[in-house]
Amino acid sequence: xxxxxxxxxxxxxxxxxxxxxxxxxxxxxxxxxxxxxxxxxxxxxxxxxxxxxxxxxxxxxxxxxxxxxxxxxxxxxxxxxxxxxxxxxxxxxxxxxxxxxxxxxxxxxxxxxxxxxxxxxxxxxxxxxxxxxxxxxxxxxxxxxxxxxxxxxxxxxxxxxxxxxxxxxxxxxxxxxxxxxxxxxxxxxxxxxxxxxxxxxxxxxxxxxxxxxxxxxxxxxxxxxxxxxxxxxxxxxxxxxxxxxxxxxxxxxxxxxxxxxxxxxxxxxxxxxxxxxxxxxxxxxxxxxxxxxxxxxxxxxxxxxxxxxxxxxxxxxxxxxxxxxxxxxxxxxxxxxxxxxxxxxxxxxxxxxxxxxxxxxxxxxxxxxxxxxxxxxxxxxxxxxxxxxxxxxxxxxxxxxxxxxxxxxxxxxxxxxxxxxxxxxxxxxxxxxxxxxxxxxxxxxxxxxxxx
Ligand code: KET
Numbered sequence: 323x324x325x326x327x328x329x330x331x332x333x334x335x336x337x338x339x340x341x342x343x344x345x346x347x348x349x350x351x352x353x354x355x356x357x358x359x360x361x362x363x364x365x366x367x368x369x370x371x372x373x374x375x376x377x378x379x380x381x382x383x384x385x386x387x388x389x390x391x392x393x394x395x396x397x398x399x400x401x402x403x404x405x406x407x408x409x410x411x412x413x414x415x416x417x418x419x420x421x422x423x424x425x426x427x428x429x430x431x432x433x434x435x436x437x438x439x440x441x442x443x444x445x446x447x448x449x450x451x452x453x454x455x456x457x458x459x460x461x462x463x464x465x466x467x468x469x470x471x472x473x474x475x476x477x478x479x480x481x482x483x484x485x486x487x488x489x490x491x492x493x494x495x496x497x498x499x500x501x502x503x504x505x506x507x508x509x510x511x512x513x514x515x516x517x518x519x520x521x522x523x524x525x526x527x528x529x530x531x532x533x534x535x536x537x538x539x540x541x542x543x544x545x546x547x548x549x550x551x552x553x554x555x556x557x558x559x560x561x562x563x564x565x566x567x568x569x570x571x572x573x574x575x576x577x578x579x580x581x582x583x584x585x586x587x588x589x590x591x592x593x594x595x596x597x598x599x600x601x602x603x604x605x606x607x608x609x610x611x612x613x614x615x616x617x618x619x620x621x622x623x624x625x626x627x628x629x630x631x632x633x634x635x636x637x638x639x640x641x642x643x644x645x646x647x648x649x650x651x652x653x654x655x656x657x658x659x660x661x662x663x664x665x666x667x668x669x670x671x672x673x674x675x676x677x678x679x680x681x682x683x684x685x686x687x688x689x690x691x692x693x694x695x696x697x698x699x700x701x702x703x704x705x706x707x708x709x710x711x712x713x714x715x716x717x718x719x720x721x722x723x724x725x726x727x728x729x730x731x732x733x734x735x736x737x738x739x740x741x742x743x744x745x746x747x748x749x750x751x752x753x754x755x756x757x758x759x760x761x762x763x764x765x766x767x768x769x770x771x772x773x774x
Contacts, residue, residue, distance in 0.1 A: 384504050385744055392742040400740035401758050403749040406556065406721045407625060408688055411755045416688070418623050420680040424670040428663075439659045441650045443472020443631075447665040450672035451631040455552075455585060455599050455616055462606050466639035469646035470631050471653065472660045476586045476617030479632040480509050483582060483613045485652045486634075486645070487547060488514030496547040496582065497539065499523075501746065503556045503584070506549060515547070523558045528714040528726060530560050539573055547580045552614070553598040554587035554720025557748040561591065561719050567601045571608065581605050582613040589621040591719045593689035595682065606635050618668055620721065621685055627664030688752070692721060695754045699723070702763035709770055721752045731769035739765035 382390050388404025410416050428434060442448065448470035452463055462468050473479040488494065496515045498506050499522035507517045520542070521534030539548060550570075555561055562570060574581060583602050589595045605612050611634075618629040632649070636642040653659070671677045700715045715723050727735070727747035735741045741762060743749045754762065 388742050388744060391736075395740055395742075397740040399761060401742065401753070401761065403741060403743045403751075403753045403762070406620065406750050406752060408620065408623060408692075408721075408752040409755065411691070411757075413753075413755055413758070416623055418681065418684045420671055420677050420684060421622060421624070421667055423680075424667045424677065427670060428666055434666075436662065439472070439662050439665075441471075441653050441659050442646065443660045444662065444665040444669060446673065447472055447629075447669040448631060450669055451616055452633050454595065454672060455588065455602055455614055455633065456606055456635075457596070457599065457603055460603070460606060462635050467636050467642050468633055469636070469642045469649065470633040471646065471649050472665050473615075473630050473632050473653070474657060474660060475619050475625075475628040475630040476584065476615050477505060477509065477630075478628065478657070478660075479615035479617070479630040480506070480582075480584060481513060482649060482652050482656070483615055483632045483634070484510050484513035484515055485656075486649055487580075487582075487613075489652070490645075490648060491547070491580070493543065493545040493547060493580070495543060496549055497542055497579075498549040499535075499551065499555070501557060502549070502551070503586075504744075506584075510549075518542070518546075520548070522555070523560060523724070525726070528560075528724070529717075530562060530566070532562070532566055536569065536573060539570070539579060540577070542577070542579060544578050545580065547582050548574060549582050549584060550601065552583045552585035552588065552602050553600075554591040554722075556586070556720070557722050557744070557746060558724045559714075559718025559720050559722050560724075562601075564600060564604075567604055571604055574605075575608060575610055580611065580613070582615070584615050586615075586617040587620055587720050588616070589682070589685045590689055590692070590721055593686040593693075595621075595685070609637075611636055618664070622668060622671070622681070623688075624664050624667065627667070628661065629664035629668055692751045695751045695756075695759065696723065698756060698759045699751075699754065699763060702759050703766060706763055706767045708763070708767045721750055722748050723751055724748055725766070727766065727769060734769050735765040738768065741765050 381387070385405055389402060392400060392402040392404065408416055452468050452470045453460070456463055456468065471482065473482050484496070494514070494516045495518050496510050497518045497520045498510070500519040501523060510517050520538035521531045524531035524534070542548070551561070553561055583605075585599070585602065588598045591598045602612070602614055614633045614635070616631045616633070619625045622629070634642065634645050634649070636645055671681050696716045696718070700712055703712045714726070718724060725747045729745040732743055732745050732747055735743070739761065
C-alpha cells in the first residue's frame with residue numbers, strides 16, 4: 323500500500339496537519355486506493371465511542387422548553403401560556419403595523435447598506451433608547467453622563483453589563499429578587515458575579531414582602547449590586563408602589579448599593595411608557611449611578627430581532643466615556659458588533675413623531691388586551707365557584723399571572739387539558755384569548771378541586 327508523502331521537512335503547516343491526519347487514518351485501518359485517496363467503510367475509521375460520549379443530555383430550558391413540549395403536542399385544544407410572547411385574540415403572533423411600516427421604509431431606502439455597525443451599535447438607536455427610558459428632559463442625558471450601547475435584546479444587555487461589573491466594579495455580589503426571571507442567576511453567575519437573593523414575594527398575601535425586601539437589602543454589604551425589575555416583575559406581576567420605590571431608593575443610596583434595572587416590559591405594565599419608567603427615573607433623578615438593560619422584544623414585538631440596549635448612568639461625562647471604552651472591550655470578543663435591522667426599525671419609529679404615536683397606541687392596545695384577559699379569567703373562575711381568592715389575577719401587573727398553582731397542578735393541567743405553562747404556576751396572560759379563557763378556567767378549577 324502506498325503512503326502519501328506529506329512528511330518532508332519543507333512542508334507547510336497545512337501539509338504537516340494533513341500529514342498527521344493521514345498517518346492517523348492509516349494506523350486506524352483505512353482503505354487506501356492507488357491514488358492515495360482515503361476512503362472508509364461505514365464502520366471503519368474511528369474506533370470506539372465519540373469523544374463526546376460522556377456528554378450528559380441537558381434538561382430543556384424551564385421557560386423556552388415549555389414551547390418545545392407544546393410544539394410536540396398534537397392536541398387541537400392545546401394552549402401555550404409558557405413564554406411571555408404576545409398573541410392576538412385569534413391566538414396569533416403580532417407584528418405591529420408601525421413595525422411593518424418602518425420595515426417597508428427601510429427596504430425601500432436604496433441608500434441603506436449592510437456594513438458592520440460600530441461596536442456600540444447604531445448611534446441614533448442608542449440616543450433614542452436612553453431618551454425613552456430616562457425621559458426626554460433627563461439631566462443625566464443632557465450632561466452626557468449616560469453611555470448607551472446596543473446589545474442583543476434584554477438578555478445580551480444584562481450579560482454585557484454584568485461582564486463589565488465583574489471586571490471593573492469593587493463588589494462581586496449581585497442581589498436578585500426571590501423569585502425572579504429564571505435566566506437572571508445564570509447570566510450573572512456566568513459573568514463572574516456572585517448571586518445572592520433578597521426577599522420579594524410573599525406567597526401568603528400574593529403580594530410584595532416589603533419588610534423582607536428592606537431587611538435583606540439593609541443587611542447586604544455596602545456597594546453590592548441589586549437587580550431590580552423596572553416594572554411588571556417577572557414572574558410575580560407584583561411591583562412596589564411609588565412610595566415603596568422611594569423607600570427602596572433611599573435605603574439603597576444610603577448603603578451605596580448599585581442599582582441594575584432590568585426593563586423588559588416598559589409600556590406593558592400600565593400601557594404608558596412614562597409611567598412604567600418611573601422607578602428608573604427616580605434613581606436617575608438623585609444624581610446617582612445605575613445600570614439599565616432595555617429590551618424591545620415585548621413592547622415593540624421584536625422578539626426574534628434581538629434588539630436591546632445597556633445604559634450606564636455615571637457621575638460625570640468623563641467617567642461615562644471611559645466606561646463606554648471598556649464596554650467595547652466586553653462586546654468585541656463576545657459578538658463583535660450588534661445586528662443592524664432591528665435597531666434600525668426601533669430608531670425609525672422613535673425618531674418620527676407620528677410613528678412614535680402610532681406605536682404608543684398599539685402598545686396600549688396590547689396592554690389593555692392583557693388587562694381584559696385578567697378580568698375575564700377572574701370572572702370565569704368566580705362563575706365556576708373555584709375555591710380560593712383569585713383577586714391576585716386582576717391585581718397583578720404585566721404579562722404574567724403568578725397563579726399560586728403548584729407544580730403537580732401544573733403537570734395535571736398539561737396532561738389533562740394540554741395547557742402549557744412554567745412549573746412555578748406562571749401563566750402568560752398575553753397568550754390567552756376570550757375563546758381560550760373557559761378552557762383555562764375549567765383546567766384550573768379541576769386542578770384545585772382535587773384534580774378530578
Ligand atoms: N428580563 C426579563 C425580566 C424577562 O422576562 C425577559 C424575557 C428578558 C429580560 C429577556 O428578554 P429578551 O428577549 O432577551 O429581550 N422573558 C421571557 C422570555 C424568555 O424567557 O426568554 C419570559 O419570561 O417568558
